[in-house]
Amino acid sequence: MGVASKKRASLHTLGCRLNQSETLLIQQSLKEKGYEIVPFGEKADLGIINTCTVTNLADSKCRQTIRQFIRTNPEAYTAVVGCYSQMGAKEISEIGGVDLIIGNQQKMDVLDFIGQEKNERPLIVRERISNEDFSVNFVGDSLVGQRANLKIQDGCSFICSFCIIPFARGASRSRDLENLVDEAKAKVNQGIRELVITGVNIGTYQSGADDLLVVLDRLNGIEGIDRIRISSIEPTTIPQELFAFMNDPNHALLPFFHIPLQSGCDKILREMRRRYTIQEYLEFLHLAHASVPDLYVGSDIMVGFPGETEEEFLETCNVFLDNPFDFCHVFSYSERKGTVAARRDDQVPIEERQRRSAYLRRLSSKKRHDFYSEYLGKTVRVLFENPKPDIWPAYTDNYIRVIVSKDQVGEENLANRCGLVRLNRLAADFVEGELVEMLD
Ligand code: SF4
Numbered sequence: 001m002g003v004a005s006k007k008r009a010s011l012h013t014l015g016c017r018l019n020q021s022e023t024l025l026i027q028q029s030l031k032e033k034g035y036e037i038v039p040f041g042e043k044a045d046l047g048i049i050n051t052c053t054v055t056n057l058a059d060s061k062c063r064q065t066i067r068q069f070i071r072t073n074p075e076a077y078t079a080v081v082g083c084y085s086q087m088g089a090k091e092i093s094e095i096g097g098v099d100l101i102i103g104n105q106q107k108m109d110v111l112d113f114i115g116q117e118k119n120e121r122p123l124i125v126r127e128r129i130s131n132e133d134f135s136v137n138f139v140g141d142s143l144v145g146q147r148a149n150l151k152i153q154d155g156c157s158f159i160c161s162f163c164i165i166p167f168a169r170g171a172s173r174s175r176d177l178e179n180l181v182d183e184a185k186a187k188v189n190q191g192i193r194e195l196v197i198t199g200v201n202i203g204t205y206q207s208g209a210d211d212l213l214v215v216l217d218r219l220n221g222i223e224g225i226d227r228i229r230i231s232s233i234e235p236t237t238i239p240q241e242l243f244a245f246m247n248d249p250n251h252a253l254l255p256f257f258h259i260p261l262q263s264g265c266d267k268i269l270r271e272m273r274r275r276y277t278i279q280e281y282l283e284f285l286h287l288a289h290a291s292v293p294d295l296y297v298g299s300d301i302m303v304g305f306p307g308e309t310e311e312e313f314l315e316t317c318n319v320f321l322d323n324p325f326d327f328c329h330v331f332s333y334s335e336r337k338g339t340v341a342a343r344r345d346d347q348v349p350i351e352e353r354q355r356r357s358a359y360l361r362r363l364s365s366k367k368r369h370d371f372y373s374e375y376l377g378k379t380v381r382v383l384f385e386n387p388k389p390d391i392w393p394a395y396t397d398n399y400i401r402v403i404v405s406k407d408q409v410g411e412e413n414l415a416n417r418c419g420l421v422r423l424n425r426l427a428a429d430f431v432e433g434e435l436v437e438m439l440d
Contacts, residue, residue: 009035010044012069014062015052017198017231019082021149022107023050026081029111040069046077048110051084053168055334056342059084063095070097077118081107083168087338089124098122104154104169105129129155129170135179146383146416148192149231152180152215153199158234160262161273161340162305162333169200174207181218184225193383193416194227195219202230203237213241220245220252226418227383227397232258232300235276235284243291254397255292259285260300261328264319265312268305272341282323289324296326296371296398303360304333304353306344313356317363326371328364332357365429372400372423372431379422379436384414394421394433401430409435 009030013023026048027037038044047069051062062084070078079100080092086103093101099119102110103126113125134154155170156163184195197215199205205212219228230242230253238259245253259281263269266277289295301320303313320328332353335342375396382394382402391403392414402421404414418440421433 007035008038008044009046009048010038010040010042010069010073011048011050012040012065013050014058014065015050015054015083017149017196018151018154018200019050019052021151021198022082023048024149025108026050026110033111041072044073044076046079046114047073048079048081050107051080051082053082053084053087053164053336055336057334059088059091062088063091066092066095066098070095075118077114079110079114081110083165086126086129086168087164089126093122093124101126103127103129131155131171131173134173135176146192146385147194147196148187149198150180150184150187150195150219151175151198152212153202153205156201157204158201158275159273161271162302162336162342164336164338165200167338172201172204174205177207177210177215177218180215181222184219185222188222188224191416193225193418194229195225196229196231198231201234201237203233203239211239213239213245216242216245216251216253220250225252227254228252229254229256230258232260235259235261235274235281238284240287240291243288246292246295254399255295256298256397256399257288257295258298258300261316261319261325262300262302263305263308263312264301264316265308268308268312268316271307272302272305278319282319285323285325294398296400297324298399299325299328300331301328301360302331302333303356304348306333306341306348307346308333308348317360320360320367321363325367327368328360330357330360330364368429369426372426375400375423375431376426377423379420381418381439382421382433383418384416386415393430394419396421402433403427403430404433404435412438414438 011023011027013019049066052058066080077099078097080098081102085101089101092098099122100113101122101124105127106125153174155172156166157172159166205215245251246255262272262274264278380396382396384392384394390406394402417438419438420436422436423431423433425432
């Protein structure tokens with residue numbers, strides 16, 4: 001069955017924000033080649049599944065998704081790309097109906113490998129990941145109307161004991177500065193107002209003499225850019241100069257950090273092979289808060305790491321509660337074959353991991369609630385998103401989720417515009433606000 005004549009393609013992403021942004025880039029190049037993009041689950045002639053291999057469970061979800069696509073589309077050309085392709089090509093090749101398996105090195109060139117006919121056996125393209133800098137040749141669709149990811153870096157050289165990413169994505173390498181600035185300019189010209197800086201370990205960005213500060217300065221110089229938000233950034237890699245950028249009214253960098261803590265216990269941090277102690281982390285956290293008014297800090301915390309006792313878990317809860325964290329994503333530790341942690345024989349029972357995770361999630365909701373409460377009665381700047389049936393959703397600069405009722409606004413179109421909103425009432429995970437005035 002040929003694919004060139006039909007040109008209906010369907011894409012699906014598993015895993016992280018970086019995968020999402022890479023899928024959007026692939027999607028854009030498919031459109032440029034004349035493909036119609038249809039939702040995953042509908043009939044298509046070409047399927048591209050961008051996979052994740054962060055845990056054994058992620059692998060099994062990938063296999064499920066691939067099978068599901070092939071069941072619905074037995075005649076479609078099926079390409080599997082990304083981290084699981086890099087690490088688990090053999091397992092994927094055992095799924096009947098897969099035509100192409102591409103690891104991370106050639107993933108962005110996937111279209112060059114797609115054939116006209118289904119293959120008897122999958123073609124596997126999986127090279128060692130090069131440690132060269134990279135550039136990207138096309139500009140992806142934005143994720144939503146006003147915000148877009150901008151990938152500046154890939155890979156990681158830190159090798160935490162629970163993490164397979166350094167093997168799946170290779171060592172840290174940085175995108176050429178001019179190349180990423182070109183993409184940013186193109187996105188701003190498309191109407192994007194907020195760029196979210198993404199990568200696996202973005203604080204390690206280094207392209208020649210240019211570091212993250214240079215990237216942010218160059219992006220800030222782009223005519224029309226309103227907001228720059230840094231996505232997750234590793235502790236120990238965050239330059240303190242960012243505080244000044246966040247405080248500068250002429251700099252678009254928002255007062256927002258997402259800094260993975262992982263554990264509040266030094267023993268566990270050592271076993272995770274993280275590169276900081278609790279004291280070092282907290283010193284930075286307090287300094288950041290003292291330096292940047294209205295700063296939001298989110299974090300990632302992993303519970304149930306092998307050998308984690310109840311006391312050590314409670315230590316983590318207390319560090320989270322007693323310090324200025326505003327939210328955390330809670331991850332239950334999940335074994336990943338090939339990592340040091342997965343080989344340990346003191347794994348925490350799964351039900352216990354789930355119990356700890358549910359407990360910490362409740363604490364996290366409380367912290368977010370407390371953070372939102374501090375802003376009740378205040379008037380703050382927001383960027384409005386595309387409308388939902390009765391509301392205009394928006395985020396403040398420091399990441400408070402806000403909604404404004406359409407009843408209050410009337411017919412005016414607020415999408416992709418900035419406005420001042422008074423925050424009036426706390427709901428479960430957002431704040432109801434009242435429009436004071438539009439700023440543009
Ligand atoms: S910093 Fe650690 S957890 Fe993050 S990608 Fe690198 S090895 Fe994995």
